Amino acid sequence: MTKFSELNISESTQNALSRMGFEEATPIQESTITFGMEGKDVIGQAQTGTGKTAAFGIPLIEKIDMNDTNVQALVIAPTRELAIQVSEEIYKIGYGRRARVLTVYGGQEIGRQIRALRNNPQIVVGTPGRILDHINRKTLKLNNVQTLVLDEADEMLNMGFIEDINTILAAVPAERQTLLFSATMPPAIRKIAETFMKNPEIVKIKSKEMTVENIDQYYVKSQEREKFDILSRLLNVHQPELAIIFGRTKRRVDELSHALNIRGYLAEGIHGDLTQAKRMSVLRQFKENKIDILVATDVAARGLDISGVTHVYNFDIPQDPESYVHRIGRTGRAGKSGMAITFVTPREMGYLRTVEETTKKRMNPLQPPTEDEALIGQQRVAMEQLKEIVTKNELNDYMPLAAELLQGMDAQEIVAAAIRSLTNEPDDTPIKITEERPLPNRKSSSSSRGGGGYKGNRSGGGRSSGGSRGGYGGGSGGSRRSSGPREGGTRRDRPRGRTEK
Numbered sequence: 001m002t003k004f005s006e007l008n009i010s011e012s013t014q015n016a017l018s019r020m021g022f023e024e025a026t027p028i029q030e031s032t033i034t035f036g037m038e039g040k041d042v043i044g045q046a047q048t049g050t051g052k053t054a055a056f057g058i059p060l061i062e063k064i065d066m067n068d069t070n071v072q073a074l075v076i077a078p079t080r081e082l083a084i085q086v087s088e089e090i091y092k093i094g095y096g097r098r099a100r101v102l103t104v105y106g107g108q109e110i111g112r113q114i115r116a117l118r119n120n121p122q123i124v125v126g127t128p129g130r131i132l133d134h135i136n137r138k139t140l141k142l143n144n145v146q147t148l149v150l151d152e153a154d155e156m157l158n159m160g161f162i163e164d165i166n167t168i169l170a171a172v173p174a175e176r177q178t179l180l181f182s183a184t185m186p187p188a189i190r191k192i193a194e195t196f197m198k199n200p201e202i203v204k205i206k207s208k209e210m211t212v213e214n215i216d217q218y219y220v221k222s223q224e225r226e227k228f229d230i231l232s233r234l235l236n237v238h239q240p241e242l243a244i245i246f247g248r249t250k251r252r253v254d255e256l257s258h259a260l261n262i263r264g265y266l267a268e269g270i271h272g273d274l275t276q277a278k279r280m281s282v283l284r285q286f287k288e289n290k291i292d293i294l295v296a297t298d299v300a301a302r303g304l305d306i307s308g309v310t311h312v313y314n315f316d317i318p319q320d321p322e323s324y325v326h327r328i329g330r331t332g333r334a335g336k337s338g339m340a341i342t343f344v345t346p347r348e349m350g351y352l353r354t355v356e357e358t359t360k361k362r363m364n365p366l367q368p369p370t371e372d373e374a375l376i377g378q379q380r381v382a383m384e385q386l387k388e389i390v391t392k393n394e395l396n397d398y399m400p401l402a403a404e405l406l407q408g409m410d411a412q413e414i415v416a417a418a419i420r421s422l423t424n425e426p427d428d429t430p431i432k433i434t435e436e437r438p439l440p441n442r443k444s445s446s447s448s449r450g451g452g453g454y455k456g457n458r459s460g461g462g463r464s465s466g467g468s469r470g471g472y473g474g475g476s477g478g479s480r481r482s483s484g485p486r487e488g489g490t491r492r493d494r495p496r497g498r499t500e501k
């Protein structure tokens, strides 16, 4: 890997990067930064969690002329959360140079944004609808934009933003640099690239698999009605530090998070029907570890970078392989390890195989623990926790009370009680989870995917952390739905082509 100091980056930006804890450039960063600094247009594709944000953020910051108060860079992202996250990262990268960054997205009071736009931000990050709104109101002037970034371009198309994007692209000076990041390259993206980019350098970080090596991938075959119990047992045994559970529909997310709370877990749901304020507060609680489990739909979690997510559970198998890749990519980020478990009903096995064919990686079957095994598993975890606390040897403050307890009681009984208090015992408080219809029957087929040549890889256990950053190695053709026609209506920044149910 290359050090940032070898990439011709200004000292102030290098300092900002080391403040962020970045020492070496990831592969996608290395290539994109080099081309980016040369002023070339770049199309970037690389696996989840491999630092695509800084890959465009660094050259973008380097180009900002601090003496110029105009908007010089525009970044377009599909969702509000993503826009906020991207702008935070760019702000950090630009910290040394004091670059001014503003985020604009739907759902936030427009008056406030208009006032903020008058304060001469140099970089604007936003969602397509709201950016367009500002262009139309003439509150966002783009005639000095030199760098334009499209993050998660394919997702923006899926969400039906194609027209908005085309209009925005046409409003930005032709003499500019365009950086486009996308997980896949459907024809519509290729068309954008041909129409709006100048001889783009294509940086595709090659790797055998679409998913990073450091995520252990498993599946659990189970009937729909058994899923919730199995999930609770798995949670009890895994005791994830932070987990994300994906459900297929909004109702599913609501019911699941409610049920988890009833059973004593700290969980909250997030999906497109919640107000922006609620979505942000849920995300904040999750990032601050005030809740352990985030229950989400696909749309709500795309691109989210939350460090320390140890487990991803697909309570419902996603319909298309790209969703799978993005969902499980919420763990195993920046070289850390993670575990992904996908529930699949017997009728949906064809979907599982299609996912495996696309990712070129086998999921290992996971035999769910029985209630007894889950209990014993938890007791063992509790025992380990107690041992660890003892080893740390910071118990002085607790010794007098322990001595007092030991006066009238049996030591073994007290220890058993301690283990019990750390164990979730089976709980049959009634919960309500409406059964979801399985995905329509689909035969597993190996002919329909570009990648073909599935290389069985049953070694799923290997948690190598280095050298596995790679890219979407192609072969994901054809599974994306094309962006649907624009439904009328004025509500912007809302998923359209792909709506949550």
Ligand SMILES: Nc1ncnc2c1ncn2[C@@H]1O[C@H](COP(=O)(O)OP(=O)(O)OP(=O)(O)O)[C@@H](O)[C@H]1O
Residues within 6 Å of the ligand: 021, 022, 023, 024, 025, 026, 029, 046, 047, 048, 049, 050, 051, 052, 053, 054, 302, 303, 304, 305, 307, 329, 333, 334
């Ligand atoms: N060079 C680096 N060294 C260490 N950490 C890094 C480096 N670059 C990025 N990171 C961190 O890695 C994490 C993932 O980065 P980022 O969100 O940009 O990934 P991504 O490729 O955009 O993923 P996704 O496909 O899910 O959108 C972030 O927390 C980021 O701060």
Ligand SMILES: [Mg+2]
Residues within 6 Å of the ligand: 052, 053, 303
């Ligand atoms: Mg990203």
